[in-house]
Amino acid sequence: MAAATKLLKKSLGAFTQIQQCRSNANLSASTSVGQRNELFNQEQRRQRDAVGRIEKIEVRYLGLPEDVTLIMNNNISTPFNCAQHLSEGHCKRSALALVDGSVPWDMHRPLQESCTLQLLNFNISEPHVVNKAFWRTCSFMLGAALQRAFRQEANLQLHSFPGPNIKSGSFVHDIVLGVQNWVPTKAEMRAISAEMVKLAAQDLRIERLEVDHELAKEMFKDSRYKSEQLPSIAQQNQSRVTLYRLGEHIDISRGPMVASTRFLGKCTVSAAHKLANEGPSSAFYRIQGVALPIGFALNHLAYGLLEQRAQKLNSARMPNEPFEEQRQMQLS
Template sequence: MRNELFTKEKERQLSLYPRIEKIEVKYTGKSHPGSVFVMNKALSTPYNCAMHLSEWHCKKSVLALVDGEVWDMYRPLTKSCEIQFLTFKDEDPEEVNKAYWRSCAMIMASVLKRAFKDEYSVNLVKAPEVPVISGAFCYDIILDNRLNDWKPTKDNFRSLTRDASKLIDKDLPFETLHVEAKVAREMFQNNKYKMEIIDQKASQNKEGIVVLHRFGDFVDVSEGPHIPRTSFCFQYEITAAHNLQTSQSELIWRFQGVSLPIHLKAHHTVWHKLLERSKRLVTEEKSAKAAAESHEAKDETEGIGGRCMDKRDYKIKKNLLLISFSFLLNSYQV
């Protein structure tokens, strides 16, 4: 039902533009600066703009900056604007990293929702916003209380990972939809945790708008932005499940995983280290501390910390800190 309601609302919003209106989109990136594209209002997306530039822009662009706002590649443009594109190998990939981790967590949520079939109930709670340097993306769920004593095995995680790989191989696009809170509530009326998130998100803007994302037939409440397609994931594994001690009567499971994108493949020995690290319980508190430390280290490489390094050490350390997923390697403790 949720998927059908998403489609219905998307079609309704498109019907608000019965006549195609044109907008001008000015590209402000390094290549082809000043290029102007005439696009269709509420229909054309940043990806359509990338198609006017090159195949490289289509394949490498993870997010767009639209008038300075971070934007999904498949989110329609609604007015004339300036645009540039963000990739995994930008000097500062922070927003791209966040989007990737967020999307990996959403893929995992889709897998978990289906994994237990109809035999056991699964309630999706939330995807904690944790930085890449935390070592794992996460999604919190509540399982049927008959599974409270369940101890997931390696085979269980392998099975979950296989299901995720199937979704990744389907090359599914992440779609964005901004809806009124009442529409979101109708979609998630049977999930009290999502209803709480919807009310919270709606209260944060005067229009009461909630942002939804979909890939395939899976819909979730997520501000985004997300990566363009599931195929941007390359190495991907679901690695751990921890019981969280909370004041709630229901037991919350935090599932964790790790992934590297197609543009940043790692040697198998490095990947093994990342897998082991991703099994440690990730908490918001630890993640905040790790993120703060990484920013301090980044400042240090830029001369703010005042410690002297020769040019070679400076270049190595700066690359470790600024090239997307080397954050994980830089923080890995042998």
């Protein structure tokens, strides 16, 4: 009896220690996210304060109901602010902007000089640019959904997502998990898909911020793979790194992305492919999905074909290949 009691106490002690370790790990992850967001907020405020004397610019809006010239604030006003001067419908429909007829521009990114402006939605006659931004945004959202879906003990680490290639049939996010034999169930895939849908329902504004290399290193010092990618990215962009944020999730991407998570409609996270082992107990996985913009509907059979296609391994650059930002830029 005494031996059994001693064994029970020992087991309870071990259990308490495990719980404490998990609690500490969760706290550490939460602290890292909080610190990253605080640095993002500080730099965002610093850049706004640095604008100084406000200068006016002319923004020539081209589109329905008619062309019009707007007087806006340089380095403060965004395409979304321009849409607010037009109508509520423009604010709701516009997913992306086009500056001077050729430069895709985030809806919440301040304009930097007088320009022409077009507001893009998914029903325009040439939707290629906005579709690529949507596909890129889906990958970004998938990273946020994966972080929400996995428990801390899974040791999830986000790697990167390759440039959007709509012809591939799937958007992608590469990750590392602390397990080498994960074969996801249908329930697990549905759970990740549900997190994507939850993000869409929250209508989270997608923010863009360009920072210097040193600040980016500080923000991602707890992320091995982001830290490894940063020097190459900064080298290609004059020591600058472009970040995006939705909610508390921050990641690296050259963009552009659509204005809000609400533009995501029907969505399925369809496959998880193991790519390679990473060390003695971890492995790279490629998570893939397919989605439609909000307001688009397909019958069950047609959408099912898209889901089947999205299950095939996407042939984009593998995460264990050398990271080449210039090649990524050309692809996306």
